[in-house]
Amino acid sequence: MKRIFFLLLLSTAVIGCKSTSVTNTKLDNKTERMLKGNWTIASVYFSGSDYLKVNSFNLEDSSCFIGSDWSFVSNNNKGEMSLNNPSTDCKGFSSPITWYVNKDGNFVLKIINNHKAKDVNTGYILKLNNVTETSFELIDKINVAGQVKDITYTFQRQ
Template sequence: MKKTLFFVLFLATIVACKSTSTVNTKLDNKTERMLKGNWTIASVNFPGSNYFNVNSFNIEDSKCFVGSNWSFISNNNKGEMNLNNPSTNCKEFSSPITWYVNKDGNFVLKIINNHKAKEVNNGFVLDVKNVTENSFDLVDKINVAGDIKNITYSFQRK
């Protein structure tokens, strides 16, 4: 009986400690160095953008991100994002961020917003595409009536 109880507790411990994260944490330092600096989102594109709105990063409508400013520091994977387009009806928003690019081509982002990074339990995983010296795209997947569509944030170096 003791062996059975020990075995059940052992299995429960293994299952309870199993990681739920499926994001690769091995860094793509070359891509990270290319993203270092100050950027602005030049456009946000997705199929059906004329017919429905997308709330980006749980902050604001995706159209409000056009003109937003982002800074990426590659040696410590920190930065900042700012939505501050006074010509729109969008709210202003500013927050420190943490980020990294992994070997799978994913851009992993946490919006800190008055917290310590280790206290933030959710984040965003986007595909990084078309990286050049002066531009790159972040591609997120959204569910539109059961269909998965891509929303592309196109960045330009400032």
């Protein structure tokens, strides 16, 4: 009898524990459907953006993302992003992406860039904010002079 009680207690403890990993949570399909379509980054803002440079997504200076085009396909969580800022300091870049929105309101992004999605083991977790039919924001955390600050990417529907 003690053995059965111990197994029951052990199974309850195992079932009761769940992962709190941001990448393992359930999807927010309703929000994903709202993001479906073509978008442009209208602005990038962070405290000190007038005089500091930030390398966004390990690709380019954050200002190069203004005017970039993004497409999101909600039924397979794939898409594409393309940097096309005409500034002479910005390089063009285009890549397939995978993405999803979890129940905690986080936008999880992988930039694939000539790899299979399963082979890319780095990505970005951004806070999704102010979602409407025509706009939304992605907020990332950056380190500025030892202080954590928010960088906000504002998207507008094309």
